[in-house]
Amino acid sequence: MTDAAETSQSAPAETRRAASDAAARGLTVEFVVRDGTGRPTNADFGGAQIVKSVVVQRGDSFVFVLTPLDGQFSWAKLRAHLGVNRLSLPDADAAYAATGYKRGTITPLGSSTAWPVIVDEGLRGQTVVVGAGSPGIGALVDADALVEAYGADTVQLTGAQTE
Numbered sequence: 770m771t772d773a774a775e776t777s778q779s780a781p782a783e784t785r786r787a788a789s790d791a792a793a794r795g796l797t798v799e800f801v802v803r804d805g806t807g808r809p810t811n812a813d814f815g816g817a818q819i820v821k822s823v824v825v826q827r828g829d830s831f832v833f834v835l836t837p838l839d840g841q842f843s844w845a846k847l848r849a850h851l852g853v854n855r856l857s858l859p860d861a862d863a864a865y866a867a868t869g870y871k872r873g874t875i876t877p878l879g880s881s882t883a884w885p886v887i888v889d890e891g892l893r894g895q896t897v898v899v900g901a902g903s904p905g906i907g908a909l910v911d912a913d914a915l916v917e918a919y920g921a922d923t924v925q926l927t928g929a930q931t932e
Contacts, residue, residue, distance in 0.1 A: 780800070780903075780906075781902070781903040781906070783869070783870060783874065783879070783901070783902030783903045784800060784901045784902050784903045784906050786869070786878075786879035786902060787800075787876060787878035787879035787900075787901050787902045787908060788800065788878075788879070789879060790878050790879035790880075791878050791879075791908070791910075791918075794918040794919070795918065796878075796910065796914055796915065796918040797910070797911070797914065798878070798908045798909065798910045799908070799909040799910075800901055800906055800907070800908055800909075801814055801815075801898070801906065801907045801908075801909055802905060802906055803905050803906070803907060809838075809898075809907070813907075814898045814907050814909060815909075817895075817896045817897055817898045817909055818837055818838075818892065818895050818896070818897045818898065819837070819838040819897070819898045819907070820835050820836065820837060820838065820892060820897045820898060820899050820912075821835070821836060821837075821838050822834070822835055822875045822876050822877060822899060822900050823835075823836070823842075823858070823875075824858075824859060824864045824867055824868055824875055824884075825847070825856050825857070825858065826856065826857045826858070826859045826863070826867075827851060827853050827855075827856050828853075830884065831859070831867045831868075831882075831884045832851070832884055832885045832886070832887055833875075833876075833877045833880070833884055833885070833886045833887065834847065834887050834889075834926070835877075835886065835887070835888045835889060835892065835897075835899065835915075835921075836889040836892075836926055836927050837889065837891065837892065837927060840889065840891070840926075840927035840928070841927065842889065842926035842927050843926050843927070844856065846924060846925065846926050847887070847924070847926060850887065850922065850924045867880075867881075867882060867884070868880045868881055868882070868884075869881030869882075869902075870900070870902050873900075873904060874900050874901070874902050874903055874904055875900055876899050876900035876901060876902055876908065877899075877919055878899065878900075878901065878902065878908055879902055883919075885920075885921075885922070886915075886916075886919040886920075886921035886922070887921060887922045887923075887924055887926070888912065888915070888916050888921045888922070888923050888924075889923070889924065889925070889926045889927050890923045890924060890925040890926070891925070891927055891928055892912040893912055893913055893916070893923060894912065894913060895911075895912050896909060896910070896911055896912070897909075897910060897911075897912045897915070898910075899915070
């Protein structure tokens with residue numbers, strides 16, 4: 770494991786960008802290279818909760834929505850929180866243009882634009898794994914510290930109360 774300040778120059782450029790952003794925000798992150806292929810599991814990261822970073826488009830801007838990997842979030846709750854009637858998922862090219870990351874590696878860490886971040890309330894108090902900008906690499910981080918570093922909103926988007 771490597772913390773943000775120690776990410777080597779041999780790491781992919783996207784991961785170095787994520788590490789630099791985390792360090793600038795005072796966010797402690799450990800980068801973990803996952804062994805194996807296929808869908809990642811919590812066991813791949815010492816039992817930490819894997820988080821998916823979804824880029825959601827609202828008009829001409831975007832937001833990051835962070836939820837548990839296997840959780841399905843409530844679009845109605847997200848729309849209500851944002852005060853909008855319409856949200857959409859951008860295609861792969863638009864998501865790359867908005868973040869500088871390809872699908873499957875998207876993360877707010879080091880995004881080419883610092884879009885607002887919304888974190889599912891259920892992640893609070895946990896160590897989580899978010900994308901690190903490169904395939905096969907995860908960023909272990911305290912969810913509460915991530916919320917603070919990004920000024921993220923926390924909203925109950927998944928669980929029994931979803932649509």
